[in-house]
Amino acid sequence: MRFDRLGHTCVIGLQWGDEGKGKVVDLLTEHFDASVRYSGGANAGHTVLVGREKFALHQLPSGILREGVLNIITGGTVIDPAVLLGEIASLRDRGVRVDANRLRISDRAHVVFPYHRREDVLAEGAARGDGKIGTTARGIGPCYADKMNRHRAIRICDLYRPAKLRERLSAIVAHKNALMRSVYSSDETFDAAKLADEYMEFAGQLRSFVCDTTVLLAELAKAGKRILFEGAQGALLDIDHGTYPYVTSSSCTGGGVASGAGVSSAMLQSRIGVIKAYSTRVGSGPFPTELRDGVGDTIRERGGEYGTTTGRPRRIGWLDLVAARYAALLVAPTHLALLHLDTLSGFEHVHICTAYRYGGELLNTLPADAYLLEEVEPIFETLPGWNSDLRGVRRFADLPETAKAFVRRISSEIGAPVGLIGVGPERDQTILVEDMS
Secondary structure, eight states, X not given: OOGGGOOSEEEEESSSSOSSHHHHHHHHHTTOSEEEEOSBOTTOOEEEEETTEEEEESSSOGGGGSTTOEEEEOTTBEEOHHHHHHHHHHHHHTTOOOSTTTEEEETTOEEOOHHHHHHHHHHHHHOOGGGOOOOOSSSHHHHHHHHHHOTTOOBGGGGGOHHHHHHHHHHHHHHHHHHHHHTTXXXXXXXXHHHHHHHHHHHHHHGGGEEOHHHHHHHHHHTTOOEEEEOOSOXXXXXXXXXXXXXXXXXXXXXXXXXXXXXXXXXOOEEEEEEESSEEEOSSSOOTTBXXXXXXXXXXXXXXXXXXXXXXXXXXXXXXXXXXXXXXXXXXXXXXXXXXXXXXXXXXXXXXXXXXXXXXXXXXXXXSOHHHHTTOEEEEEEEEOOOSOOTTOOSGGGSOHHHHHHHHHHHHHHTSOEEEEESSSBTTSEEEOSOOO
């Protein structure tokens, strides 16, 4: 895959998030003029390793680590100003320049408040059994719910109208306090006046970054600038098409680029689907190929599979190609980025799930019913493994034959060429693939 030949491009996960999108975006941004976040909020966790330095990004696009790249957070996201400003300050302390020439924020993005975070925790705590979603408790779901409700939502642009903000927060906070008291029996209350003061202070610190990002993106495209759209979470967590209700609260497929960023879907010329050599999931939800044994523990430790945002150990499973094929239908990737191939080194055999069995019926696609999905039996194919340490490999031709066969099989099943293979966490531990023959 030649990065310099890609047009406007989106990077989207083909699993349940945590596929390694941060590394892929970091590699790509050298060849782009702008990096764009179009969905989600501080629930995202993109880890980028630069030399010996590890950066964990939650709201900022991964392109912030590349000089000369304009980073844009669009109206499809939800922004927690306290988290964003903390992330900006942390990067500045580490020598990363973050100013209005490198970061712009949509005036249409919705704002996360402390009552959203509290509501998130209370709702999850009140849920019983399989009603628990496994939320990150960052207030993302409640904020998106208020966005859709319309009556109780605050956008970035609203922070710059002090009198109106105070009036609206007074009504919203009264509602939230009553909700938490009556529904969750919580004695905690929020003070509308104090929140207004706090968030107007945040607004002052963010003012230089705020603009109409839809207009900005149109101007960049017209000027011939190359734009990279960075997905959060993964296609299987999409609010409409994922394993509902165990999903996120935004559109994180290719369709979400247009609605979240405010651009035409015709703008996208390349779509890079990111997938790991195995499957992971964080929180609740069906996971047909899950490994609850020492093999899963080994993969978790080798791959460093702990949540960037929460620190929770990720659930581990063999590669689920039924789910990945369905995600590919939603994304239509022009290229695949296959990460963590090195993590599977040393296994005598590796396994891939190519179908499910349910009640004697063979299923070749992902069912809508998440509860049915919890009951399917995965049908595995066993492939020979490889013992070589792949972290120093830089050419596809130098991979063990069994590893090559594994990569080719994934490409064939998903229906897109593998253009990039990750063989370690660092930038240079990457194979760019031109030919898989």
